Amino acid sequence: MIVSHDIQKVRDIIRQQKNRGKTIGFVPTMGALHKGHTSLIRRSAEENDYTVISIFVNPLQFGPNEDFNHYPRTPDEDIEKAKAFHTDLIFHPSAREILGTNMLTFVNIEKLQDNLCGRKRPGHFRGVCTIVTKLFNIITPHRAYFGQKDIQQLFIIKKMVQDLNFSIEIIACPIVREKDGLAISSRNVYLSNEERKDAAVLNQALKQAVKKIEKGETSASVIIDHIKNIIQQKASAKIDYVSIVDKDMKDVHKIKKGDVIALAVYIGKTRLIDNHIVGDRITF
Ligand code: AMP
Numbered sequence: 001m002i003v004s005h006d007i008q009k010v011r012d013i014i015r016q017q018k019n020r021g022k023t024i025g026f027v028p029t030m031g032a033l034h035k036g037h038t039s040l041i042r043r044s045a046e047e048n049d050y051t052v053i054s055i056f057v058n059p060l061q062f063g064p065n066e067d068f069n070h071y072p073r074t075p076d077e078d079i080e081k082a083k084a085f086h087t088d089l090i091f092h093p094s095a096r097e098i099l100g101t102n103m104l105t106f107v108n109i110e111k112l113q114d115n116l117c118g119r120k121r122p123g124h125f126r127g128v129c130t131i132v133t134k135l136f137n138i139i140t141p142h143r144a145y146f147g148q149k150d151i152q153q154l155f156i157i158k159k160m161v162q163d164l165n166f167s168i169e170i171i172a173c174p175i176v177r178e179k180d181g182l183a184i185s186s187r188n189v190y191l192s193n194e195e196r197k198d199a200a201v202l203n204q205a206l207k208q209a210v211k212k213i214e215k216g217e218t219s220a221s222v223i224i225d226h227i228k229n230i231i232q233q234k235a236s237a238k239i240d241y242v243s244i245v246d247k248d249m250k251d252v253h254k255i256k257k258g259d260v261i262a263l264a265v266y267i268g269k270t271r272l273i274d275n276h277i278v279g280d281r282i283t284f
Helices: 007-019 035-047 075-084 095-099 116-120 124-139 148-163 186-190 193-199 201-214 220-231
Strands: 002-004 024-029 050-055 089-091 143-147 169-173 237-245 260-267 270-277
Touching: 002 007, 007 024, 007 050, 007 089, 007 124, 024 035, 024 124, 035 050, 035 075, 035 143, 035 169, 050 075, 050 124, 075 089, 089 124, 116 124, 116 148, 116 237, 116 260, 124 148, 143 148, 148 169, 148 260, 148 270, 186 270, 193 201, 193 260, 193 270, 201 220, 201 260, 201 270, 220 237, 220 260
Parallel strands: 002 089, 024 050, 024 143, 050 089, 143 169
Antiparallel strands: 237 260, 260 270
């Protein structure tokens, strides 16, 4: 496995692999690798000849009062984990390498970012789309792997790839969870023992909502209220949003298959997200 900080070197290696007829799978990450990330890496290694992962804590996607400075950075452990899951190349650029000193061009997606995390974190998806575009241009993968955990990001990247004519297949990968249902996240390390127990309520509330929908409930407001009531029973929880949206990320009144129940909740100071796709099947 090769680890490189250098754009030109990475381009050269990938060109060589493509010249040999190899397919390239790509997994963009911010590092602090966990079982969610390794599920994406494993899938890429299964479906491609050569797997590249990037590790870059992207400053453009953090707001001024967010956790960029404290975000967990574990490069040595990441290298070991990536190796164990058959990564061929880790691209681990510095901010200067990837952002340069005077960037004036940014990628901004309209409408899909106006709700959910995009609404709560202004500029977040502009930062994501800009860096993912740069990474796509550097790596030029055949396939790129994204987790359903960041469901709005997944829909946005899928649309961006269509709109900008990237010749890349976007593969959606299921959410990997802890035993109690908590979606695995690099941010879970921020939680105290007590908070960690409370954090399971996000998925518990989603599961209760799914039960109600399976029994025939179609009103979004009834389901949203039900979820909020469950979450609010935990002392450490503060709801950022609970929404049910269609594939255009627009709030729905009547729930149908393919809609997304999405939520963001502060557990103490840690903002966690989770979601469920009604009918369990993603429809872009
Ligand atoms: P991040 O490092 O948080 O930017 O995540 C990198 C990629 O891993 C994104 O496509 C995430 O959606 C995905 N990911 C993060 N956590 C999970 C999880 N628990 N299950 C599946 N995918 C995940």
